[in-house]
Amino acid sequence: MIARARRSWNRGGRPTAAPYLFLLPTTAYFAIFWILPFIFTIWVSLTNWNILGNLSQARFQGLENYAALLTTDPIFRIAVKNTFFYVVVNVPVVMALALGLALLLNRPLPGRTLFRTIAFVPYGASVVALAIIWKIIYSPTPNGLLNSLLAYAGLPIQSWLNSSSLALPSIMIMDMWKWTGYSMVVFLVALSNIPQMYYDAARVDGANSRGTFRYITIPALRPVFLFSVVTSTIGAFQVFAQVYVMTSGGPANASEVVVHYMYMVAFKWLRMGDAAAMAMVLLGLILVLVMGEVRILGERE
Numbered sequence: 001m002i003a004r005a006r007r008s009w010n011r012g013g014r015p016t017a018a019p020y021l022f023l024l025p026t027t028a029y030f031a032i033f034w035i036l037p038f039i040f041t042i043w044v045s046l047t048n049w050n051i052l053g054n055l056s057q058a059r060f061q062g063l064e065n066y067a068a069l070l071t072t073d074p075i076f077r078i079a080v081k082n083t084f085f086y087v088v089v090n091v092p093v094v095m096a097l098a099l100g101l102a103l104l105l106n107r108p109l110p111g112r113t114l115f116r117t118i119a120f121v122p123y124g125a126s127v128v129a130l131a132i133i134w135k136i137i138y139s140p141t142p143n144g145l146l147n148s149l150l151a152y153a154g155l156p157i158q159s160w161l162n163s164s165s166l167a168l169p170s171i172m173i174m175d176m177w178k179w180t181g182y183s184m185v186v187f188l189v190a191l192s193n194i195p196q197m198y199y200d201a202a203r204v205d206g207a208n209s210r211g212t213f214r215y216i217t218i219p220a221l222r223p224v225f226l227f228s229v230v231t232s233t234i235g236a237f238q239v240f241a242q243v244y245v246m247t248s249g250g251p252a253n254a255s256e257v258v259v260h261y262m263y264m265v266a267f268k269w270l271r272m273g274d275a276a277a278m279a280m281v282l283l284g285l286i287l288v289l290v291m292g293e294v295r296i297l298g299e300r301e
Contacts, residue, residue: 045276052270065277076278078253079261080285082168086257087236087289094176094232095225098183103217105184106191116188120181127178131245134174135161138246161247164254171242171255179235183228190224191217226297230290237286258282 045065049058069076101119105112122130137145138160147157160170194217202212240259243249249256249264258278266275 041276041279044272045280047273049272050270051266051272058273061273065273066281069274069277069281073274075253075256075261076258079249079256079258082255083237083239083257083285086168086172086239087233090172090175090236091229091232094179094183095228097176097180098228099187099221099225101180101184102187102191106188116185119184122178122180123182125178127241128245130174130178131242134170135246138170161255162251164251167247167251167255171239171246174246175236175239175242179232183232186224186228187221190221194220222297226294229293229297233290233293234286237282237289 044058046062047058047060048065049055105116105119109115139145139147140157140159140162141147142151142157144157144160146160150157158166161167198216198220199212202216207215238259239257240263243255243257243260244263247255249260259282262275262278262282265271265278
């Protein structure tokens with residue numbers, strides 16, 4: 001069998017082009033839609049290109065765009081601060097809620113399939129549609145759904161998306177509600193793959209529920225937990241549609257995030273060089289944080 005395989009891949013002792021032909025479509029896809037745009041973005045970030053102008057007339061200006069972002073652009077600093085706040089709060093809360101739901105719905109409870117479906121449905125819905133629905137829920141009027149509940153409970157109504165202190169947390173609540181179901185399913189799959197004999201052996205040795213969770217469940221979930229944290233971090237850094245639909249970065253840039261500000265700079269103010277520089281800075285921030293997470297959470301993997 002090995003001899004036949006060698007003859008099929010290397011007829012007559014000469015290299016064959018067949019493997020490279022099979023790899024060509026995928027290689028071309030990554031080159032055209034990933035590598036070339038990445039190189040183009042780096043080049044644009046070093047120019048003053050206006051998207052309506054001729055690309056050949058763009059002036060090369062080195063690192064001036066990066067220097068301006070870090071020194072003379074206060075909105076960008078606010079956007080970076082808000083984005084970090086979004087990531088630091090959103091990711092741990094989603095992981096905790098998802099793991100808690102997964103542990104609860106992994107038990108043989110009546111109707112658990114229905115509850116699993118209900119928890120997962122928001123992830124399958126459009127972000128824009130969910131943002132519109134939650135914008136209605138957050139209506140600042142006394143007749144708004146959430147404010148009506150607060151008034152019924154005797155609590156003061158809130159401005160929610162019109163408040164500089166509540167706008168970003170309100171968006172985060174909607175985002176947590178959407179992504180918790182996805183992470184829950186990931187944890188459920190990982191929990192179902194833990195052999196039951198580990199738990200049986202631990203109980204025979206006298207371990208309680210806390211002990212089995214600490215010494216069996218948590219170590220078994222470590223690779224999946226790392227995957228969920230990394231993907232959630234990348235997704236939280238790239239938050240855009242929620243902010244665009246619900247607040248447009250307001251009020252007074254209180255909910256401004258990097259990707260939304262990048263979009264405004266590129267397509268509203270037509271400063272494509274500055275927007276490309278923001279994209280590269282955002283990529284650097286994501287790489288640094290993700291590498292730190294991998295180093296901390298994946299050191300034993």
